[in-house]
Amino acid sequence: MLQAVPKKYLRNKTEWKYYVTWEMEDDYRNTLRNRQTSLGDAAQTSAQGLYYKGIALEYVPQMPAGYAMLAPANNLVYGLYRDITIEKDRVPKLRKTDFVNSLRTDCHFEDENAVAVASGYVGS
Structure with a gap:
């Protein structure tokens, strides 16, 4: 993934992160352990935290299995449409209230161009 990103974006590697699954982070920890050094x-x-070539690894629970992403955190953007509704559904006999957020x-x-996504990881 590091090779896939254009080098002009990698001026400040401290802004970048590898977003990985738990299995990837665990396998990397085991690989370092096998080095039999203080780092291991x-x-x-x-x-x-773990680093690979100066770039931090961050475990993301919602990352689909086998996927990883390399990107600076300030490159990830999101938006919420302001028309938010909350509907209440009360079922007294069950002593239950459901709330539906839309x-x-x-x-x-x-x-x-400042992101790389990899797929197909099956473990070591």
Whole structure:
């Protein structure tokens, strides 16, 4: 993914993150553990953040299995349409109230060239 991003966007690597699944982060920790160094020990025994070539890894629970993304955080944008409705549905016999929220949202990239997405990871 790092090779796929145009180098003009990588001026400040501290702004970038690898957004990964739990399996990817765990496999990377195990790979570092196999190095038998203080970095390997720290990766296995601490909750410190991991880095690959100076870019932080961030676990994203909602990331689909096998996918990863490399992007600067300020390149990820979202929007909410302001016409939000909340409907109440009360069922007294069941002592239950359901609330239905209706809204429109969207998310995208500020600059589509400053992101790389990979798929097909099946583990090590």
